[in-house]
Amino acid sequence: MSTSKEYLDPEVLARLSRLDLKARLVVEGFLSGLHASPFKGFSQEFADYRQYMPGDELKRVDWKVYGRSDRFYIKEYQEETNLRAYILLDKSGSMGYGKKLSKLEYAKYLGASLAYMLFKQKDNVGIATFDTQIREIIPPSARRTNFMMILRTIADATPGGETNVNDVLYQLAQKIRRRGLVIVLSDMLDNPADVLRSLKSFRYRKHEILAFQILDTDESDFPFGESAVFSDLENGSEMVVNPDLIRDRYRKQFEEFIKFYNQRLLESHIDHTLLYTNTPYDKALFAYLQKRTRLQ
Structure with missing residues (x-):
């Protein structure tokens, strides 16, 4: 159980302040140039x-x-009176991958910025984190105390364990009964057909879905040379591979993987945005929100 001492820990407060400040800078910079809300x-x-x-x-x-x-x-x-938004943050082991910035860190900054935007609009926002199961869940609210709890949950999220995007999203779809905005932040490295079914379960319940798929360019380019040992960040298994022998086949399969998400999510009226961690998250968010505003 959390205590007041935990909330007053200088390291915790400093981490929250940095996250809050970055979110504010991104969102207020965007809103200063636009009069319409992209979520209107x-x-x-x-x-x-x-x-x-x-x-x-x-x-x-x-x-x-x-x-x-x-x-x-x-x-x-x-x-x-208010929109109800739910941020679903994947913190499984694979989200810990990254050279300079891990996929999870990228997702955390993005999630904090979106949470701040919704909070600033006086909308109800909540969060759930997950790997093989739901780990934390904070129901939507427009209160500042709730927003700070969301920031703390985001700041404390660390990658670990395997993932089960399909089952967890389906469970969350059962729990989230009132229609709202569902924001998924994940690398979606699971069986694509299963992930699609779980996302469609939100659509069946009339939710609007924003699926942000966050990846590292290593996962698309496979730039590794010579023989290398590859470790599974989720189950710890290792495999020795000569990248030169499988690079072309890997890239082709990866292209098919992304193509499946692009086509099938579009057909299902699910907003899918592919983001790579080498793109500054604030620029990626600006571009996305401007696109939404133009489409309204």
């Missing part, structure tokens, strides 16, 4: 239908209803 409209709930009237936007016409009734009807929505 996620919290709309369907209320009722009404007949089309001159001046209504055609994009609001429900064409399925028109097909059944031969009449034009408009969907009406009511705004909820």
